Amino acid sequence: MEYNFIEIEKKWQNNWKASKAYQVSNDSSKPPFYVLDMFPYPSGAGLHVGHPLGYIASDIYSRYKRLKGFNVLHPMGFDSFGLPAEQYAIETGQHPAATTQKNIATFKDQLDKIGFCYDWSREIRTSEPDYYRWTQWIFLQLFKSWFNPQSNKAESIQTLIQQFETSGGDDFSAEDWKSFSKNKQQDILMQHRLAFSAFGEVNWCEALGTVLANDEVVNGVSERGGHPVIKKKMRQWYLRITDYADRLLEGLNTVDFSDSMKEMQRNWIGKSEGCEMDFEVPNQTGNNDAFKIKVYTTRPDTIFGVDFLVLAPEHDLVNQITTEAQRGSINEYLTYVKSRSDRERMAEVKQITGCFTGAFAINPFNGKQIPIWIAEYVLAGYGTGAIMAVPCGDQRDFLFAQHFEIPITNIIGNHFDGTQANPTKDATLQASDFLNGLLMKNAIKVAIEKIESLGIGKRKVNFKMRDAGFSRQRYWGEPFPIRWEDGIAIASEETQLPLELPHVEKYGPGPEGEGPLANIESWKNEKFETSTMPGYAGSSWYFLRYMDPTNSSTFCDKKVSDYWGQVNVYIGGTEHAVGHLLYSRMWTKVLFDLGYIGFDEPFKRLVNQGMIQGSSRFVYRIKGTNEFVSFGLKDNYETDELHVDVNFVDGIELNTAAFSNWKPDYANARFILEEGKYLCGVEVEKMSKSKFNTVNPDDLVLKYGADTFRMYEMFLGPIEQSKPWDTKGIEGVHRFLRKLWRLFNDDVKGKVWNEENATDAELKILHRTIKKIESDTENFSYNTAVSAFMVCVNELSDLKCHKKTILENLLILLMPYAPHISEELWHQLGHATSILDAAYPKFEASYLVESSKSYPISINGKLRTNIEISLAAEQSEVEQIVLSNEVVQKWLEGNAPKKIIFVKGKMVNVVV
RNA sequence: GCCCAUGUGGCGGAAUUGGUAGACGCAGCAGACUCAAAAUCUGCCAUUCGCAAGGGUGUGAAGGUUCGAUUCCUUUCGUGGGCACCA
Numbered sequence: 001m002e003y004n005f006i007e008i009e010k011k012w013q014n015n016w017k018a019s020k021a022y023q024v025s026n027d028s029s030k031p032p033f034y035v036l037d038m039f040p041y042p043s044g045a046g047l048h049v050g051h052p053l054g055y056i057a058s059d060i061y062s063r064y065k066r067l068k069g070f071n072v073l074h075p076m077g078f079d080s081f082g083l084p085a086e087q088y089a090i091e092t093g094q095h096p097a098a099t100t101q102k103n104i105a106t107f108k109d110q111l112d113k114i115g116f117c118y119d120w121s122r123e124i125r126t127s128e129p130d131y132y133r134w135t136q137w138i139f140l141q142l143f144k145s146w147f148n149p150q151s152n153k154a155e156s157i158q159t160l161i162q163q164f165e166t167s168g169g170d171d172f173s174a175e176d177w178k179s180f181s182k183n184k185q186q187d188i189l190m191q192h193r194l195a196f197s198a199f200g201e202v203n204w205c206e207a208l209g210t211v212l213a214n215d216e217v218v219n220g221v222s223e224r225g226g227h228p229v230i231k232k233k234m235r236q237w238y239l240r241i242t243d244y245a246d247r248l249l250e251g252l253n254t255v256d257f258s259d260s261m262k263e264m265q266r267n268w269i270g271k272s273e274g275c276e277m278d279f280e281v282p283n284q285t286g287n288n289d290a291f292k293i294k295v296y297t298t299r300p301d302t303i304f305g306v307d308f309l310v311l312a313p314e315h316d317l318v319n320q321i322t323t324e325a326q327r328g329s330i331n332e333y334l335t336y337v338k339s340r341s342d343r344e345r346m347a348e349v350k351q352i353t354g355c356f357t358g359a360f361a362i363n364p365f366n367g368k369q370i371p372i373w374i375a376e377y378v379l380a381g382y383g384t385g386a387i388m389a390v391p392c393g394d395q396r397d398f399l400f401a402q403h404f405e406i407p408i409t410n411i412i413g414n415h416f417d418g419t420q421a422n423p424t425k426d427a428t429l430q431a432s433d434f435l436n437g438l439l440m441k442n443a444i445k446v447a448i449e450k451i452e453s454l455g456i457g458k459r460k461v462n463f464k465m466r467d468a469g470f471s472r473q474r475y476w477g478e479p480f481p482i483r484w485e486d487g488i489a490i491a492s493e494e495t496q497l498p499l500e501l502p503h504v505e506k507y508g509p510g511p512e513g514e515g516p517l518a519n520i521e522s523w524k525n526e527k528f529e530t531s532t533m534p535g536y537a538g539s540s541w542y543f544l545r546y547m548d549p550t551n552s553s554t555f556c557d558k559k560v561s562d563y564w565g566q567v568n569v570y571i572g573g574t575e576h577a578v579g580h581l582l583y584s585r586m587w588t589k590v591l592f593d594l595g596y597i598g599f600d601e602p603f604k605r606l607v608n609q610g611m612i613q614g615s616s617r618f619v620y621r622i623k624g625t626n627e628f629v630s631f632g633l634k635d636n637y638e639t640d641e642l643h644v645d646v647n648f649v650d651g652i653e654l655n656t657a658a659f660s661n662w663k664p665d666y667a668n669a670r671f672i673l674e675e676g677k678y679l680c681g682v683e684v685e686k687m688s689k690s691k692f693n694t695v696n697p698d699d700l701v702l703k704y705g706a707d708t709f710r711m712y713e714m715f716l717g718p719i720e721q722s723k724p725w726d727t728k729g730i731e732g733v734h735r736f737l738r739k740l741w742r743l744f745n746d747d748v749k750g751k752v753w754n755e756e757n758a759t760d761a762e763l764k765i766l767h768r769t770i771k772k773i774e775s776d777t778e779n780f781s782y783n784t785a786v787s788a789f790m791v792c793v794n795e796l797s798d799l800k801c802h803k804k805t806i807l808e809n810l811l812i813l814l815m816p817y818a819p820h821i822s823e824e825l826w827h828q829l830g831h832a833t834s835i836l837d838a839a840y841p842k843f844e845a846s847y848l849v850e851s852s853k854s855y856p857i858s859i860n861g862k863l864r865t866n867i868e869i870s871l872a873a874e875q876s877e878v879e880q881i882v883l884s885n886e887v888v889q890k891w892l893e894g895n896a897p898k899k900i901i902f903v904k905g906k907m908v909n910v911v912v
Numbered sequence: 913g914c915c916c917a918u919g920u921g922g923c924g925g926a927a928u929u930g931g932u933a934g935a936c937g938c939a940g941c942a943g944a945c946u947c948a949a950a951a952u953c954u955g956c957c958a959u960u961c962g963c964a965a966g967g968g969u970g971u972g973a974a975g976g977u978u979c980g981a982u983u984c985c986u987u988u989c990g991u992g993g994g995c996a997c998c999a
Contacts, residue, residue: 038999040999041998041999043999079999082998082999083997083998083999084998084999202997203997211997212997213997213998214996214997214998215997215998215999216997216998217997260915260916260917261916263915263916264915264916264994267914267915267916268915268994268995268996377913381996396913465996466996468996469996469997471997472997473997474997534997535997535998535999536999539999573993574916574917574993574994575993575994575998575999576994576999577916577993577994578915578994578995578996579994579996579999580999610917610992610993611992611993613992684991684992685992715924715925715936715937716924716925717924717925718925720917721917721918721925722917722918722992722993723924723925724924726923726924726938728923728924728938728939729923729924729937729938729939730938731937731938732936732937732938733937735937735952736936736937738951738952739952742952747951747952783924783925783926783936784925784926784935784936786936786937787925787926787935787936787937788936789936790936790937791935791936794936854932855932856931856932857932858931858932858979858980860979860980861931861978861979861980861981862980863932866932898979899979900979901931901979901980903931906931906932907931907932907980908931909931909979909980910979911979911980
């Protein structure tokens with residue numbers, strides 16, 4: 001009987017489906033365990049081999065936990081709002097709802113073939129009204145809440161109103177508050193709401209009449225059409241995530257994420273401590289009102305080394321302080337900056353740009369006049385948008401000063417050599433008045449105290465993180481349940497939700513860059529907000545909905561979320577390190593503060609999967625011809641590099657016949673070969689349809705079966721590591737499964753397994769495997785687990801062990817990895833119930849006890865021989881054995897050893 | 913530019929806390945079985961010197977700590993991911 005994986009996999013997939021084997025109840029005596037995948041965006045390209053990497057890992061873990069006696073929640077759904085579907089709609093006229101529907105069907109079909117244990121009865125789609133009704137509801141909670149710094153948590157906006165009514169606010173009294181107009185009151189409240197509206201900059205493309213995503217902007221022009229793109233201020237919604245900055249930092253101490261992941265989040269939040277300080281700018285028009293420029297610095301200790309101030313080009317005061325003489329150049333510079341993205345502005349430090357405003361500020365400590373410049377390396381969004389530049393202590397300031405020939409003041413003596421800045425805090429200050437003689441790091445505190453006592457500034461904690469933009473001028477997203485009346489945002493009634501996305505025929509932008517919803521008359525008449533929510537809205541809370549997916553009275557019953565609790569293990573790519581993970585952490589904290597859930601961190605443990613990259617192949621067409629030249633000869637010609645479908649290439653050798661048949665253009669292609677072959681160029685890059693480097697899992701499942709595919713993906717390498725896909729090697733895993741099969745069945749003789757008693761040697765193999773698989777599975781070290789299965793089956797085959805007592809335990813260990821073949825063989829062994837709920841084998845250490853070990857013997861750290869020594873032997877005994885050894889004596893050359901290092905159970909090193 | 917990760921045979925990778933570098937698999941080579949092929953099985957497989965025994969070198973590069981470094985430290989180069997409107 002042969003291993004017919006096609007039949008076996010179909011049989012058990014149908015069987016599990018019919019018996020609802022993967023349906024999970026919210027009511028169980030077993031302890032709960034929640035294993036979650038980052039749900040996919042259902043792109044039109046379908047699933048490629050990169051997607052299942054994390055899904056297989058989580059599937060293995062879920063199945064393993066189920067064997068260990070847990071009630072495992074393992075759901076899947078779709079993040080189905082998003083830009084690509086809309087772009088596709090603009091190009092083809094097909095409604096995003098229709099294409100999304102179709103793409104999801106394809107995804108589900110592909111996922112099912114791999115044999116995942118998802119409870120599909122809990123599937124969610126963020127673009128369904130039943131789902132986004134609750135996204136809108138949570139948005140309203142954010143809108144109706146503020147962050148109370150006293151209680152350090154979100155509270156109803158009503159408590160703030162009460163506070164204003166009884167004791168007023170920062171700069172107004174209770175009486176003032178009551179006298180304010182309704183609009184003014186609402187404006188003030190808006191400055192505290194967790195979801196708020198304000199003006200912010202967007203990428204605006206005049207030619208296309210629309211706002212563009214950063215992705216759609218390439219080198220400062222639109223990807224479509226290559227039109228210029230500038231910054232434009234528009235009214236936008238934001239989430240006040242900065243109020244949660246400290247709690248987002250603290251929360252990292254309570255979760256099990258990798259250190260690098262925590263580091264990335266900490267850096268993103270970017271907490272820094274320093275101070276704000278005012279620099280006066282005498283008003284040149286003779287008015288006595290001087291301007292004040294507020295700078296933020298983390299290095300107030302360097303105050304006597306300030307040689308110039310730099311403002312962000314967008315800074316409010318730029319226009320007012322610029323002198324007439326400089327106005328022309330400043331305007332020119334502003335135009336240049338408008339065309340540059342933040343990224344470009346920070347990245348190209350080699351190219352130093354800036355412009356002098358003509359104005360001078362006064363250093364409050366020594367009265368020195370310092371020139372004020374504007375430069376693109378200062379960003380308006382961070383700090384106060386103005387910095388004090390200290391060239392001797394900051395390399396960027398140093399290069400700027402050098403480039404524009406601004407004289408440099410040295411405040412650290414010979415710690416500064418005039419050729420580069422010294423950014424350390426370990427130098428002793430000189431020429432710094434009251435700070436003279438202090439170490440810089442100690443001077444920071446002294447300087448801040450002085451600044452505060454002089455009343456020219458104050459201590460200030462700053463965050464790099466900015467409030468999160470929450471508006472998109474798009475169609476395919478959640479509508480805001482907000483109407484605008486006389487400039488006041490009015491929340492929809494919660495009972496009126498969902499506010500359904502209206503059907504449109506055209507997806508073009510509305511007037512003035514508004515979203516497509518602005519083109520719908522009824523929508524405008526109702527005064528509804530015309531932008532929609534961003535992609536991360538739906539994904540910020542979906543893990544809660546899986547717990548209680550069909551509840552129509554609340555987003556998730558508190559009793560249910562209390563039962564499941566936090567996601568125990570969350571698996572997904574590092575590309576979400578900062579965006580999605582921070583947003584969902586914030587939403588969870590808000591829902592916790594408001595009492596809707598009982599935990600304030602969503603994910604207890606995070607496992608990052610690496611990205612599977614594509615390995616692209618290139619051919620080289622000689623310019624203006626239909627002739628293709630092999631890789632090694634391409635430098636002799638002028639060529640165009642073209643992606644070629646990786647499926648036409650064996651290694652790097654092109655199948656020229658298949659290539660010619662690929663596209664009509666290539667039908668008459670001619671080839672210049674090297675050594676009779678056409679060789680392709682190779683590059684590792686993102687797996688993408690447009691690069692023709694995608695590999696479809698369906699083909700592999702068809703050819704080798706789902707079990708082989710699952711194990712091969714895990715065998716590729718550590719789960720968290722990125723690696724290019726290579727199908728070579730899958731044969732080895734397939735051979736392993738066939739070898740396993742032959743322990744039970746012979747192709748000719750049929751059944752070969754028996755009920756004999758196991759020998760010690762066989763039990764040793766089994767228990768070593770149990771131990772290894774259990775710890776590897778817990779640690780997500782699946783590549784070594786697969787290897788351990790191979791070793792086990794190799795050894796059992798060598799011993800000709802066909803014993804049921806050994807094999808049935810092996811099957812349970814293997815089930816999470818290769819469920820179909822395990823279930824089939826399990827039943828062949830005579831079991832009537834499913835292997836899905838078998839009991840995990842228990843490891844017995846007694847089978848592995850050894851009495852002696854072959855110790856490696858090194859001379860001066862170099863391995864020279866091995867000696868079998870009892871594990872009970874102590875140092876003196878071991879020394880005796882080692883020194884009498886022939887090989888050791890040869891290396892000693894008659895000398896006595898200096899030292900003998902003996903690590904029990906490990907090794908011996910003789911130092912000569 | 914900044915942040916994070918990463919670099920080991922022809923290839924994917926393994927190596928517990930600093931303790932035998934190259935497990936397992938792919939590819940390759942030689943052989944067995946076969947009319948033949950597939951499948952399967954056996955052996956070899958970092959590099960270099962050597963008939964062999966045995967020795968030298970070797971974990972991106974250069975230094976350092978240590979009896980001992982793929983592992984720890986410093987410097988440096990390459991590659992991948994992220995950088996706020998892709999998801």
